Amino acid sequence: MARKVLILGEVRDQSLRNVSFEAIAAGKTVAEGGEVVAVLIGDSVSGLAQEMIQYGADRVITVEDEKLAAYTPDGYSQALMAVIEEEKPEGMIFGHTALGKDLSPKIAAKLQTGLVSDAIHVEEAGGNIVFTRPIYSGKAFEKVIVTDGVLFATIRPNNIAPLDKDDSRSGDVSQVSAEIKDLRTIVKDVIRKATEGVDLSEAKVIVAGGRGVKSEDGFSPLKELADVLGGAVGASRGACDADYCDYSLQIGQTGKVVTPDLYIACGISGAIQHLAGMSNSKVIVAINKDPEANIFKVADYGIVGDLFEVIPMLTEEFKKL
Numbered sequence: 454m455a456r457k458v459l460i461l462g463e464v465r466d467q468s469l470r471n472v473s474f475e476a477i478a479a480g481k482t483v484a485e486g487g488e489v490v491a492v493l494i495g496d497s498v499s500g501l502a503q504e505m506i507q508y509g510a511d512r513v514i515t516v517e518d519e520k521l522a523a524y525t526p527d528g529y530s531q532a533l534m535a536v537i538e539e540e541k542p543e544g545m546i547f548g549h550t551a552l553g554k555d556l557s558p559k560i561a562a563k564l565q566t567g568l569v570s571d572a573i574h575v576e577e578a579g580g581n582i583v584f585t586r587p588i589y590s591g592k593a594f595e596k597v598i599v600t601d602g603v604l605f606a607t608i609r610p611n612n613i614a615p616l617d618k619d620d621s622r623s624g625d626v627s628q629v630s631a632e633i634k635d636l637r638t639i640v641k642d643v644i645r646k647a648t649e650g651v652d653l654s655e656a657k658v659i660v661a662g663g664r665g666v667k668s669e670d671g672f673s674p675l676k677e678l679a680d681v682l683g684g685a686v687g688a689s690r691g692a693c694d695a696d697y698c699d700y701s702l703q704i705g706q707t708g709k710v711v712t713p714d715l716y717i718a719c720g721i722s723g724a725i726q727h728l729a730g731m732s733n734s735k736v737i738v739a740i741n742k743d744p745e746a747n748i749f750k751v752a753d754y755g756i757v758g759d760l761f762e763v764i765p766m767l768t769e770e771f772k773k774l
């Protein structure tokens with residue numbers, strides 16, 4: 454059955470996050486030959502519409518207002534509801550990001566429909582659209598079929614491959630005006646921690662440090678390795694609690710959930726709460742001086758040794774490639 458599917462494009466620092474393109478690819482599957490309509494919300498976002506089309510969106514709708522310059526739950530839901538009322542989509546896909554996790558349940562509640570959250574795969578099977586999502590902290594997977602209402606899902610970043618970018622694709626770009634009013638939250642200023650490099654949740658390579666790193670300075674060899682590999686640095690809660698790094702780097706049950714192509718765990722024991730955030734990574738390498746460490750149970754490759762000796766050797770070898 455052909456459907457009209459709305460995709461929410463996520464904008465950060467005037468550029469589109471990769472999950473926006475992954476959502477288009479998921480939307481194509483859900484649309485089953487129907488239309489994929491991308492929605493961009495912000496202060497001035499129409500300049501990004503063409504890129505959504507190049508990644509496969511059939512059409513783009515922008516909602517622009519200076520009150521939408523920063524994300525607020527009220528502002529974005531008013532903007533999105535204006536589009537939904539006009540377009541009446543049969544499917545919707547958002548990223549399972551901080552923004553998507555906040556906004557999607559509000560929209561689902563307003564529409565009195567269900568929500569499949571954190572899907573890592575979507576396919577057509579036996580006449581149904583089937584979403585796969587991890588459960589029990591990634592120890593099992595469930596397949597979900599939506600039988601009623603809007604086919605609404607959030608997708609975990611880095612799991613669904615985007616379509617190849619194609620400059621010859623074309624599509625309409627239009628505007629919907631929404632009255633943004635009665636905002637209970639107004640963002641006056643965004644003060645960012647100076648984080649360098651690649652966004653952790655979208656990184657293809659993550660070099661993560663645990664309590665075994667021993668100090669803030671102990672993260673330096675990990676940063677160097679991450680730089681050589683074009684990746685990001687992450688951490689266990691043990692390292693964050695010990696004040697070796699900022700909590701924004703925490704991976705796990707109460708931190709970020711990541712699925713990079715390569716996860717290098719350094720001096721991390723592999724507590725169940727940490728595994729919940731990284732065990733679905735495509736290739737896991739563990740470096741730990743304790744051969745009995747739990748992290749080796751999920752690792753594809755294990756190096757038993759002192760991380761301060763092993764990491765510089767790896768960095769030197771990767772530099773040669």
Ligand code: FAD
Pocket residue numbers: 662663664665666688689690691692703704705706707708709719720721722723724725726727730740741742743746758759760761
């Ligand atoms: P440790 O368990 O102390 O492990 C350090 C490891 O480093 C050891 O295996 C040791 O052998 C190794 N090591 C030491 N020196 C070296 C060296 N020189 N070279 C190589 N290896 C070395 N944790 C998370 O990570 N993320 C979460 O989101 C999270 N959420 C939690 C939620 C709850 C409700 C609770 C109760 C706990 C949560 N935790 C979380 C904490 C979790 O249980 C562990 O305490 C934590 O993950 C341990 O961090 P770690 O592996 O860095 O430290």
